[in-house]
Amino acid sequence: MDQLDDIIINIDGLTFTRSGRYIFKDVSIQVPRGKVTAIMGPSGTGKTTLLKLIGGQLRPDAGRIVIDGQNVPTLGRKDLFDLRERMGMLFQSGALFTDMSVFENVAFPLRVHTDLNQSMIRDLVLIKLQSVGLRGAAELMPSELSGGMARRVALARAIALDPDLMMYDEPFTGQDPIAMGVLVKLIKSLNSALGHTSIVVSHDIQETLSIADYIYLVADAQVVAHGTPESLLAEELPKVKQFMQGLPDGPVPFHYPADDYMPSLMHPEGRR
Amino acid sequence: MRIRTLELGVGAFMLAGLLALVVLVVNISGLSLSAPQQSYTLYALFENAGGLTVRSKVAMSGVTIGQVTAIEIDQEALMARVEMKINSDVDYLSYDSSAAILTAGLLGEKYIGITVGGEEEMLTEGDYIDDTQSSLVLEELIGKFLFNKVNEE
Amino acid sequence: MIEMIASLGRNTLARLEALGRSGLFLFHSIVAVPRFRSGFPLLVKQLYSVGVLSLIIIIVSGLFIGMVLSLQGYTILVDYGSEQAVGQMVALSLVRELSPVVTALLFAGRAGSALTAEIGLMKATEQLASMEMIGVDPLRRIVAPRFWAGFISLPILSMIFSVVGVWGGLLVGVDWLGVYEGSFWANMQASVDFGEDVLNGIIKAIVFGFVVTWIAVFQGYDCIPTSEGISHATTKTVVYSSLAVLGLDFLLTALMFGDL
Numbered sequence: 001m002d003q004l005d006d007i008i009i010n011i012d013g014l015t016f017t018r019s020g021r022y023i024f025k026d027v028s029i030q031v032p033r034g035k036v037t038a039i040m041g042p043s044g045t046g047k048t049t050l051l052k053l054i055g056g057q058l059r060p061d062a063g064r065i066v067i068d069g070q071n072v073p074t075l076g077r078k079d080l081f082d083l084r085e086r087m088g089m090l091f092q093s094g095a096l097f098t099d100m101s102v103f104e105n106v107a108f109p110l111r112v113h114t115d116l117n118q119s120m121i122r123d124l125v126l127i128k129l130q131s132v133g134l135r136g137a138a139e140l141m142p143s144e145l146s147g148g149m150a151r152r153v154a155l156a157r158a159i160a161l162d163p164d165l166m167m168y169d170e171p172f173t174g175q176d177p178i179a180m181g182v183l184v185k186l187i188k189s190l191n192s193a194l195g196h197t198s199i200v201v202s203h204d205i206q207e208t209l210s211i212a213d214y215i216y217l218v219a220d221a222q223v224v225a226h227g228t229p230e231s232l233l234a235e236e237l238p239k240v241k242q243f244m245q246g247l248p249d250g251p252v253p254f255h256y257p258a259d260d261y262m263p264s265l266m267h268p269e270g271r272r
Numbered sequence: 273m274r275i276r277t278l279e280l281g282v283g284a285f286m287l288a289g290l291l292a293l294v295v296l297v298v299n300i301s302g303l304s305l306s307a308p309q310q311s312y313t314l315y316a317l318f319e320n321a322g323g324l325t326v327r328s329k330v331a332m333s334g335v336t337i338g339q340v341t342a343i344e345i346d347q348e349a350l351m352a353r354v355e356m357k358i359n360s361d362v363d364y365l366s367y368d369s370s371a372a373i374l375t376a377g378l379l380g381e382k383y384i385g386i387t388v389g390g391e392e393e394m395l396t397e398g399d400y401i402d403d404t405q406s407s408l409v410l411e412e413l414i415g416k417f418l419f420n421k422v423n424e425e
Numbered sequence: 426m427i428e429m430i431a432s433l434g435r436n437t438l439a440r441l442e443a444l445g446r447s448g449l450f451l452f453h454s455i456v457a458v459p460r461f462r463s464g465f466p467l468l469v470k471q472l473y474s475v476g477v478l479s480l481i482i483i484i485v486s487g488l489f490i491g492m493v494l495s496l497q498g499y500t501i502l503v504d505y506g507s508e509q510a511v512g513q514m515v516a517l518s519l520v521r522e523l524s525p526v527v528t529a530l531l532f533a534g535r536a537g538s539a540l541t542a543e544i545g546l547m548k549a550t551e552q553l554a555s556m557e558m559i560g561v562d563p564l565r566r567i568v569a570p571r572f573w574a575g576f577i578s579l580p581i582l583s584m585i586f587s588v589v590g591v592w593g594g595l596l597v598g599v600d601w602l603g604v605y606e607g608s609f610w611a612n613m614q615a616s617v618d619f620g621e622d623v624l625n626g627i628i629k630a631i632v633f634g635f636v637v638t639w640i641a642v643f644q645g646y647d648c649i650p651t652s653e654g655i656s657h658a659t660t661k662t663v664v665y666s667s668l669a670v671l672g673l674d675f676l677l678t679a680l681m682f683g684d685l
Binding site for chain 3 (some may be wrong): 278300
């Protein structure tokens with residue numbers, strides 16, 4: 001890997017199980033500082049779980065997640081909350097606080113973590129809203145926004161404190177093409193303008209390829225491949241090829257593991 | 273504006289709670305606000321103090337002037353000794369006042385009724401009321417009544 | 426048979442684990458007393474939605490329960506010629522028993538279920554998680570103000586219930602059935618003691634407030650974040666808090682009045 005020089009997150013030997021099933025098994029991932037790193041993979045491979053592990057909302061069964069020299073799983077409650085002030089996360093649903101206006105949503109992190117006065121908070125919030133193009137919507141309530149707008153407001157909220165690390169959880173899912181294009185542009189431009197590190201979790205290949213500097217492909221609880229977008233596209237490994245080109249069947253089977261089809265049809269009482 | 277109605281609502285709510293507490297204290301439990309009232313202690317020995325309880329009222333001509341604070345057996349006299357606190361402003365109970373255990377209505381509570389006598393000297397802290405009349409015990413009353421009937425025949 | 430015992434054990438363990446989790450949860454939320462400057466507006470807001478908005482149902486129920494008590498009491502007492510004791514009967518049963526219990530049950534249905542659903546929905550829409558990621562403890566920001574609001578509101582509602590109930594009793598007993606007003610009040614005041622009756626009733630309400638709000642916020646926080654999970658949690662809130670209130674009421678009554 002070519003950007004080994006400056007690593008902000010170093011995940012080493014990460015193992016995480018949920019009800020006896022491996023979500024991650026001895027996974028190692030390095031995230032370079034100031035770049036856009038994408039974690040890709042089929043649905044259900046625990047990509048969101050990975051973000052929650054990095055944010056310290058879940059604890060791994062084994063392994064280290066080191067952010068700037070701090071090992072997240074061993075941090076105490078206080079240190080963890082301090083660390084989170086330096087992270088921004090865009091949730092899949094946007095997760096705006098429904099009882100506050102757009103303005104208050106974006107102002108929320110500022111009010112909690114800074115002692116700025118009202119007019120400075122107002123200016124900052126308007127700057128953030130302007131950067132996602134929604135300054136005019138400041139007085140609306142979240143229920144009045146479309147899905148794409150809600151996600152942009154959530155993005156403005158996530159960058160309110162100018163975090164060192166931005167995490168995007170499936171930012172493109174369920175968006176119409178226009179909103180998707182806006183988000184792609186925003187993630188890219190915010191990353192270069194604010195100079196933070198971005199982690200994008202997604203399975204939308206085209207959009208992710210267009211913004212990512214480096215890609216990890218996760219499947220079956222393991223990193224299947226990693227590299228720059230170009231090198232992954234050229235990859236001949238069947239698993240990678242199937243995912244990158246969106247083939248319905250291949251090494252990742254179309255069918256969920258089951259016993260033999262014919263016998264289970266003939267003898268329904270044999271199963272359960 | 274929304275904030276105003278919110279704060280006004282909560283303020284009114286708290287006020288209503290306080291008001292309810294005052295009503296509970298003053299109107300419903302009848303606790304006098306000028307508590308704790310100055311009082312002095314008197315004792316009385318009764319043959320039978322059945323039905324009387326701690327907190328029963330002590331009244332004179334139907335006006336409450338104090339309350340019962342303790343009921344126990346007097347070891348020497350082997351009678352019920354009732355301790356009562358009388359409000360300090362009632363300082364005109366003469367030495368020969370009498371105390372009786374009365375009932376308010378047929379099913380009502382027992383209380384002590386005090387009747388003032390004619391002596392010059394007044395009862396003070398720790399004195400005993402000598403002239404006492406015990407509770408009416410229904411069984412005894414019926415027994416006497418039947419006994420009289422039998423005697424008449 | 427073995428299967429039955431095993432499932433019993435599994436159930437017990439799960440219950441115990443939930444109890445432990447809720448205890449820990451309560452500890453964290455209570456330790457997270459809202460800081461005065463930033464916490465106070467949040468508390469006011471919750472007092473409004475938990476307390477003020479429950480007023481109507483409390484006042485209406487209190488009025489009707491007081492009226493019914495008065496009517497029923499009168500028809501019984503009049504047989505013994507002591508209908509003037511109706512005031513004391515209404516006041517004692519309200520202050521000692523009915524106000525805290527009925528208020529707590531209504532509160533569980535009106536405010537408790539709303540708290541559970543609100544927090545559960547916040548969890549389902551990732552609002553709690555995103556708040557955590559912003560670096561704000563949702564226990565402090567979301568749960569603690571709601572808990573304190575419920576804890577403060579219930580005793581107040583219960584006192585209001587008592588007063589309105591006695592007023593309802595007065596309406597029926599004095600204005601309609603013709604009990605003499607003077608003896609209505611005099612009997613009441615002679616028999617209701619502040620320390621023994623009123624204060625004990627308030628203590629009951631405080632305990633119920635604690636338990637009902639605890640159950641409500643915990644069920645919301647601990648629910649499975651799906652629509653089914655939220656509806657299940659809301660049901661659990663109402664069922665558990667009703668049972669807890671009735672059970673605790675017996676316990677408290679035995680402790681308070683048992684030796685009389």
